[in-house]
Structure formats: C-alpha cells, structure tokens
Amino acid sequence: MSPLADSRGDVLSRAQALADEVAPQAGHFDREEALPREVIQRMADEGFLGAMVPQAFGGLGLDPLEYGDLTEIIGKACSSTRALLTVHASLVAETLAKRGSDELKAKYLPDLASGRKLACFALSEPQVGSDASSVRTTYRREGDSYVINGRKKWISFAGIADLFLVIASDEGAVTAFIVERSMGGVSTHPMTGLLGSRAAHIAEVEFRNVVVPAENVVSRVGVGFSFVANTALYYGRYSIAWAGVAVAQAALELMCTYATTREQFGQRIGSYQLVQGMVADSVVKVNAARELCRRAGRLRQANNMDAVMETNVAKYFASTVARDVTDAAVQVLGGNGCWNEYPAERLFREAKVLEIIEGTSQMQQIMIANHGFKKFGRRTRG
Ligand SMILES: Cc1cc2nc3c(=O)[nH]c(=O)nc-3n(C[C@H](O)[C@H](O)[C@H](O)COP(=O)(O)OP(=O)(O)OC[C@H]3O[C@@H](n4cnc5c(N)ncnc54)[C@H](O)[C@@H]3O)c2cc1C
Incomplete structure (x- = not known):
C-alpha cells in the first residue's frame, strides 16, 4: 500500500485544507485561463488524482460517497481544479481501472494515481458532440500497432496532458486507445475565451499517423x-x-x-x-x-x-x-x-x-x- 493510500482516512480534512488554499485564487486562475502546475501537483501530492484508483495501484481507493464529498469540497473552491477529478481521476483513471487489461493497468495506473502523468479524455470532435458514437477519428491496424488520424475538440487538460484516452472508429467499429503524447504525431492547440472551465487547459487535438501499440487498446476492438x-x-x-x-x-x-x-x-x-x-x-x-x-x-x-x-x-x-x-x-x-x-x-x-x-x-x-x-x-x- 502506498503512503498516500495509508492516509486515506483524513482525505476530507486534507481536501478542505487544499480547497482553502485554492479558493482565493480561483478568480485569478479563471482570468489567466490556466491552472498552475503547483495546484495540479498539490492535488497529486494529496493522492486526489488517484481518488478512485484501487490502493493496489497507488490510488486512494475511495468509495463513491467519499469521492462525492471530495468533489464537492474541491469543486466549491475552484471548478477547474475540480475538473482534474472529473477528467483525470474519473474519466480516465477510474475507467482504466474498470476496463483496462491487467497489463494496461500495471503500465499506466501507478503513474496516473501519483500524478506523474496527466491524462485527458478525447471523445468530442469538431463535428461530433452528443452523437458521440459517430466519431470520425480513425484507426487502422498495421502489424502489431494501430495508426490513429483525426481531430478532437474541447478536450479538458489536453493542453498539458501526457496521456489521451482516445475514442476512434474504423468504419463504425469504435475502439478506445491510450495514446501517449510522446508517441509522436500528437499536437494540441489551446482553446481560450470559454464560458467556464477556463483554467482547465482545454485544447483541440490533432492526431497525425500516431502509431499506438496494440496492447494500448482499452478493453477490446469494437467495444470502445x-x-x-x-x-x-x-x-x-x-x-x-x-x-x-x-x-x-x-x-x-x-x-x-x-x-x-x-x-x-x-x-x-x-x-x-x-x-x-x-x-x-x-x-x-x-x-x-x-x-x-x-x-x-x-x-x-x-x-x-x-x-x-x-x-x-x-x-x-x-x-x-x-x-x-x-x-x-x-x-x-x-x-x-x-x-x-x-x-x-x-x-x-x-x-x-x-x-x-x-x-x-x-x-x-x-x-x-x-x-x-x-x-x-x-x-x-x-
Ligand atoms: C468546458 C467544456 C469542457 C469539455 N471537455 C471535454 C472533454 O474533456 N472531452 C470531450 O471529449 N469533450 C469535452 N467537451 C465537449 C462536450 O462533451 C460537448 O460539448 C457536449 O457533449 C455537447 O456536444 P456539442 O457541443 O457538439 O453539442 P451538440 O451535440 O451539437 O448539441 C447542440 C444542442 O443540440 C441539442 N441536441 C443534440 N442532439 C439532440 C437530440 N437528439 N435531441 C434533442 N436535443 C439535441 C443539445 O442538447 C444541445 O443543446 C467539453 C465541452 C466544454 C464546453
């Protein structure tokens, strides 16, 4: 068990302390349209980026009600800081813990739980929103890998993320992949002037012939x-x-x-x-x-x-x-x-x-x- 998981008991009092630090700065983050790295690091240091990740992978392993209380405390202080819980901790880390293979969990969850790597969830596209299963970002198999091409839009924390949980399609067979920025071919373009979540580093993302190893498919091909x-x-x-x-x-x-x-x-x-x-x-x-x-x-x-x-x-x-x-x-x-x-x-x-x-x-x-x-x-x- 990690030292963070060990101190799970006082999660809410630590969350309140962090919220008290962040709340007076929330307006500033909103105007600057950027959540500072130090705040993200504070969230990581407290283990909150692995809020729902099992303790075996270094997470806090909170139950849903504890997670809810944590989200309320952080969200009351600053919506963009709370968005880390929604996007990194839940949409990506929690989903990977539930749907990822044992290999994928071992490969990524410890880094996500500790905040060594920051993740975002890339589903929406310029032409695809509510009708989310009709994504146009494509993948094709090449040997032991998949090659991904396409554009995503509105992706929270994409501007600074290391990992992308990408939903792509091959003629209707939708599949989810973990893509690392370091794989090459990934570029992000910040989106400013938004109504809310202004500090959440929201960006458009372009994938150009990004080569992803087959082991990075989350769950199975076609069920993405x-x-x-x-x-x-x-x-x-x-x-x-x-x-x-x-x-x-x-x-x-x-x-x-x-x-x-x-x-x-x-x-x-x-x-x-x-x-x-x-x-x-x-x-x-x-x-x-x-x-x-x-x-x-x-x-x-x-x-x-x-x-x-x-x-x-x-x-x-x-x-x-x-x-x-x-x-x-x-x-x-x-x-x-x-x-x-x-x-x-x-x-x-x-x-x-x-x-x-x-x-x-x-x-x-x-x-x-x-x-x-x-x-x-x-x-x-x-
Ligand atoms: C601040 C912010 C952060 C975001 N972060 C992310 C992120 O991290 N990752 C990500 O993938 N996406 C993200 N999104 C995108 C978000 O998920 C989409 O904006 C949302 O799903 C709506 O899609 P859309 O904007 O294309 O609207 P559309 O789907 O075009 O909808 C426009 C309007 O039409 C209505 N409508 C559409 N279809 C129907 C229907 N069948 N019946 C009735 N009404 C309908 C909608 O309710 C809406 O009122 C973010 C968006 C914002 C604004």
Missing part, C-alpha cells in the same frame, strides 16, 4: 463506445453531478453572506421577503441535489443496476440546480453579482457549462424519459 466511453461518461456524470452541488453550495453561501451585510432602505436586504424567497428556494434545491447525488452513490456502492440511471437523474438535476442557484446569487448581489471582483458571475458561468458537458441536459432528459416509459408505462388497450 459501448464498453469504454459509456463507462467513462457514467463516472464523469457522477462527478459532474457533485460539481453541480459544489457550485450551487458556493453560490448559496455567497448570497447568504451578502444578504446579511448589504443594506438598502435602511435594512439588510436579507430582511426582505423577496430575497428570503430566493435564499429559501436555493437551500431546498441544494439539499435535494445533494441527496440525489448520494442516492446515486449509494446505489453504485451496492452495485445496483439502477445506479446508472440515477446518476443521469442526479447529473440532470444538480446541473439545473447549479444554474438556478447561481442565477439567484447574481440577483442577490445585484451589480456586484455582475462584476468579477465577486465570485457570483464566475459561478454562474461555471454552472452553465455543467448543463452541457458529460451529455447535455437534453441527452439526460432523453435517457431519463426512455427509462420512465419502460419503468412506469403500463400496457393500455388500443
């Missing part, structure tokens, strides 16, 4: 969407659901603090019932979102089949709550809510992004409705 990308998105959605709770909780605390100090018409604005209505609705929504996340986490912990759908429910609801509550925070702060000297406008932007990533709200609605028809629909005559 059904078995690998879907697993990654399931883990990613769970993370984003908690990210929604985090952003909403931060906005709630901000509006409550502001409403108890700001005075208008000779009274604190928190004494006005219309402001109290916004606070009350926000408290209820945040509590409800957190409980849905916990429910999804408990089901997952129990290996219950409903966990996947309840994760979609939690992601859809929590991201909507994050948007609503950050909207209320901007409203309570008035002009100051529209100014980047206060965090409300950043939280508002971060919340909106959560309704788009890991499957848009419309994609969640479609999956939830299909589930609803199956589960609650009754046979009727005619």
